[in-house]
Amino acid sequence: MTTDDSKPFARKTPALDAALRDLVENPLAWALFLDIDGTLLDLAPTPDAIHVPAELPENLHHLSTRMDGALAIVTGRALLYADEIFQPFEFPIAGLHGGEMRGTDGHLLLVEAPTAFAILKGNLLAEAQNMPDVLVEDKGAAVALHYRLAPSFEQEVEALMRRYAKKAGPDWTLQMGKKVCELRPAGASKADALERFMANPPFRGRRPLAIGDDLTDETMFATANAMGGYSIRIGRRSAVSCARGTIQSPQDLRDYLAFAIENS
Numbered sequence: 001m002t003t004d005d006s007k008p009f010a011r012k013t014p015a016l017d018a019a020l021r022d023l024v025e026n027p028l029a030w031a032l033f034l035d036i037d038g039t040l041l042d043l044a045p046t047p048d049a050i051h052v053p054a055e056l057p058e059n060l061h062h063l064s065t066r067m068d069g070a071l072a073i074v075t076g077r078a079l080l081y082a083d084e085i086f087q088p089f090e091f092p093i094a095g096l097h098g099g100e101m102r103g104t105d106g107h108l109l110l111v112e113a114p115t116a117f118a119i120l121k122g123n124l125l126a127e128a129q130n131m132p133d134v135l136v137e138d139k140g141a142a143v144a145l146h147y148r149l150a151p152s153f154e155q156e157v158e159a160l161m162r163r164y165a166k167k168a169g170p171d172w173t174l175q176m177g178k179k180v181c182e183l184r185p186a187g188a189s190k191a192d193a194l195e196r197f198m199a200n201p202p203f204r205g206r207r208p209l210a211i212g213d214d215l216t217d218e219t220m221f222a223t224a225n226a227m228g229g230y231s232i233r234i235g236r237r238s239a240v241s242c243a244r245g246t247i248q249s250p251q252d253l254r255d256y257l258a259f260a261i262e263n264s
């Protein structure tokens with residue numbers, strides 16, 4: 001293909017341009033790992049208020065086909081919830097920040113919430129009711145407390161979740177995010193998920209490209225970089241991020257992905 005300055009990647013830094021250009025020109029050389037909230041989708045006021053652009057699932061399907069299936073979703077969402085977003089297509093996916101997985105063989109690894117954790121979630125829900133507009137998102141083996149609609153409760157939310165992290169014990173860990181504080185299974189991270197995908201075809205032997213927007217994505221950025229790949233953070237450039245490149249918004253990323261499909 002030929003490229004010129006009007007193309008989406010021509011506005012970026014040289015290293016980012018080169019990675020984005022190479023994904024278009026050599027889709028079989030790359031393995032793509034995509035976060036959902038704040039990356040593929042614009043952030044919304046509440047977890048269920050997300051808008052999925054009608055063309056997004058099909059665009060990802062086309063790109064995945066060009067990459068011979070080496071495209072995976074790596075999200076903090078529960079795996080089965082995230083699957084619904086991309087219907088009727090089904091991608092290799094990691095949920096709960098790496099705790100849940102489904103590889104290309106279709107084998108589903110889900111985490112079951114033990115009774116003690118279910119009781120803990122019930123108690124958390126009761127205590128959160130004292131904080132108007134703070135939302136509890138029950139994700140099965142993880143639970144999130146969202147304060148996007150009630151930013152003045154940030155400190156209280158964090159303190160409450162730290163208390164509950166102690167009660168939950170070592171099998172759960174605290175995960176901070178954008179206007180959210182979560183308790184998630186401690187056994188795996190997004191980096192672990194990326195490594196597990198990379199151990200098998202069609203991912204094996206390719207350069208990983210990790211794209212995300214939040215603290216939870218930093219481990220997969222670092223791992224993608226260490227494996228000779230590349231990492232892109234959606235949002236403003238950040239000195240504390242491991243990501244090597246920056247794309248300003250989910251819309252810019254979606255525009256680039258649409259361009260990559262048309263031209264690869």
Ligand SMILES: O=P(O)(O)OC[C@H]1O[C@H](O[C@H]2O[C@H](CO)[C@@H](O)[C@H](O)[C@H]2O)[C@H](O)[C@@H](O)[C@@H]1O
Nearest residue numbers: 036037043044045046047075076148178179180
């Ligand atoms: O790893 P991700 O796919 O980015 O998931 C991270 C968390 O995303 C969701 O929360 C965030 O998005 C919401 C919808 O835009 C927004 O209202 C919230 O403030 C954000 O923190 C999701 O609800 C969490 O379960 C994910 O862990």
Ligand SMILES: [Mg+2]
Nearest residue numbers: 035037038214
């Ligand atoms: Mg995100």
